[in-house]
Amino acid sequence: MARPREFDTTVALDQAMQVFWSKGYEATSLSDLTAAMGLSKSSLYETFGCKHDLFMSSIEHYKRTVSDQVVAAAEIDAPARRVIASLFDRAIERILSDEGRRGCFLNNCASEVAIHDDVAGRAVRDGLGLIEAAFFKLVKRGQVEGHINEERDARATARFLTAAINGMLLIGKANPERETLRDIADTALLPLN
Amino acid sequence: MARPREFDTTVALDQAMQVFWSKGYEATSLSDLTAAMGLSKSSLYETFGCKHDLFMSSIEHYKRTVSDQVVAAAEIDAPARRVIASLFDRAIERILSDEGRRGCFLNNCASEVAIHDDVAGRAVRDGLGLIEAAFFKLVKRGQVEGHINEERDARATARFLTAAINGMLLIGKANPERETLRDIADTALLPLN
DNA sequence: TTTATAATGGACCGTGCGGTCCGTTACATG
DNA sequence: CATGTAACGGACCGCACGGTCCATTATAAA
Numbered sequence: 001m002a003r004p005r006e007f008d009t010t011v012a013l014d015q016a017m018q019v020f021w022s023k024g025y026e027a028t029s030l031s032d033l034t035a036a037m038g039l040s041k042s043s044l045y046e047t048f049g050c051k052h053d054l055f056m057s058s059i060e061h062y063k064r065t066v067s068d069q070v071v072a073a074a075e076i077d078a079p080a081r082r083v084i085a086s087l088f089d090r091a092i093e094r095i096l097s098d099e100g101r102r103g104c105f106l107n108n109c110a111s112e113v114a115i116h117d118d119v120a121g122r123a124v125r126d127g128l129g130l131i132e133a134a135f136f137k138l139v140k141r142g143q144v145e146g147h148i149n150e151e152r153d154a155r156a157t158a159r160f161l162t163a164a165i166n167g168m169l170l171i172g173k174a175n176p177e178r179e180t181l182r183d184i185a186d187t188a189l190l191p192l193n
Numbered sequence: 194m195a196r197p198r199e200f201d202t203t204v205a206l207d208q209a210m211q212v213f214w215s216k217g218y219e220a221t222s223l224s225d226l227t228a229a230m231g232l233s234k235s236s237l238y239e240t241f242g243c244k245h246d247l248f249m250s251s252i253e254h255y256k257r258t259v260s261d262q263v264v265a266a267a268e269i270d271a272p273a274r275r276v277i278a279s280l281f282d283r284a285i286e287r288i289l290s291d292e293g294r295r296g297c298f299l300n301n302c303a304s305e306v307a308i309h310d311d312v313a314g315r316a317v318r319d320g321l322g323l324i325e326a327a328f329f330k331l332v333k334r335g336q337v338e339g340h341i342n343e344e345r346d347a348r349a350t351a352r353f354l355t356a357a358i359n360g361m362l363l364i365g366k367a368n369p370e371r372e373t374l375r376d377i378a379d380t381a382l383l384p385l386n
Numbered sequence: 387t388t389t390a391t392a393a394t395g396g397a398c399c400g401t402g403c404g405g406t407c408c409g410t411t412a413c414a415t416g
Numbered sequence: 417c418a419t420g421t422a423a424c425g426g427a428c429c430g431c432a433c434g435g436t437c438c439a440t441t442a443t444a445a446a
Binding site for chain 1 (some may be wrong): 217219296299300301309346352359364368373376381383
Binding site (some may be wrong): 041 | 392393394395396
């Protein structure tokens, strides 16, 4: 009956997300998107709607990806405190790789559009909530395991860790130096004592 | 001989900075700038050069402003630890005010342009260095005064505080809730113990 | 093989962009 | 008052943007 889609929608969405992630919303043109996704404007509009719709879908796609990774990390069979430390370590390595310098997509979105774009802002807040939830779980577990100070409020600590890792990613964009990032990560873990 | 300038260059530069700060570089048009600055395109080009030149001047203007404020704060006649805490408090109040939700201009620039624009990136790094330097001074003083743990490395702590306050500002953009920000600030100060 | 159908490429549109240019204006000087 | 000069407003330019539309194409079903 119909000509079948020659492209994988999820793959295309991922490619769109990569572009938004690297360039930001405003600086991304439809040409950038169609080039990266390998389809024409008409197909893009047919499948994903307008630029802003696609942007929102990209955020949701990122949230899915991140939440998968973060849930996976939270379930790693190692002391929770170690897992938290390794999340910071991994973030450092990512910043120092060329690809990682673009930081966290949610972070970028919060910075660029969260104030002016309520819809995107809410999606970003939800996404950050996923990260906070993962940290919360880990902090709780770490307290049970005895490696994290039980006097700390787990919610407050999780919120802090979310802010700290995002702050580190941000600093890393302007100043991708291992020593600086190491200092930030090491100090950020002190409140766990 | 010549018709004198009817506007104050510094004031106009400040107005340009406000626009870039609120909207970001890409989303700011020349019309936005001329409207805010109260002059025409030709005068803008005559006095400030192209959009990117004006953007760089805005960053420098911000650095001057910030460094003034920050130096002033660092010199306040109060225990350094208290000054640090009040810097976080002030940041929280600013985020919760409508105007403050746009965060820190350097922070925004780091997020939006630091990766793709080397010149701006370097200026942003310098600016963050000013903040780090102010924290460094305060930490050192706090250690002498006996309110900050002397075992802490002052440089590492200053770097951490810079990342933490910027992380908090970032989270505040997506989630401007007092309780969350309070948690972040309180926990961020624990490494001083 | 024919037919119905939907994805496709690319021409096309109006708009607003960053940037240039020049005639006009208002003043400091003589 | 006359004149030289520099800042000014705004018309103007080419371009790329986001978005629309439709003839063409390839295929699954009959």
